[in-house]
Amino acid sequence: DVKVTQSSRYLVKRTGEKVFLECVQDMDHENMFWYRQDPGLGLRLIYFSYDVKMKEKGDIPEGYSVSREKKERFSLILESASTNQTSMYLCASRTAGISLPGANVLTFGAGSRLTVL
């Protein structure tokens, strides 16, 4: 029944390492999102993608990049991890059809908790 799968639940990386966070959805959704969750700050949008090959910056894109080569997969990349990127990362997807059932509803993955030492 899993619909949005984040490949790693827990990661520990060192400062300066390149980090890949992978997200796969099986609902044929066009829109995909990466959020960062920090205590007291809620969910902040890092990047989103309208559809395959498309990407847009969210509210806090600095230090991150993304890749959407296939419709079902949306990857978040930390080119050079820093300690202030220690956080919980949440991937989500949504249908683009505003008249379809479930329009506007985000389906989230379980999250990837990243610790950068």
Added chain:
Amino acid sequence: GENVEQHPSTLSVQEGDSAVIKCTYSDSASNYFPWYKQELGKGPQLIIDIRSNVGEKKDQRIAVTLNKTAKHFSLHITETQPEDSAVYFCAATLNTGFQKLVFGTGTRLLVSP
């Protein structure tokens, strides 16, 4: 852009009591207001939403109210149960074009038996 404030940050109630979480938004053009519940170890999940053409919506023990004039909306949970313990997020968005949700900072609800 939209800004959403959420209060309180933590809320402790006894089982059977009611719980109320409040949010305010800044953009008067926002017209879609969902609430998400995040249980421990899971991603957030939609529990109820409301659009700006409606003042109140209920689903069993949960309800959401919207005051467009004051630009605030609230989640009401009645007859709370221990399984209601979770983090709750409100959000707001314009329902035209590409709808980006702006989330509040979250409320940790603890229901004690």
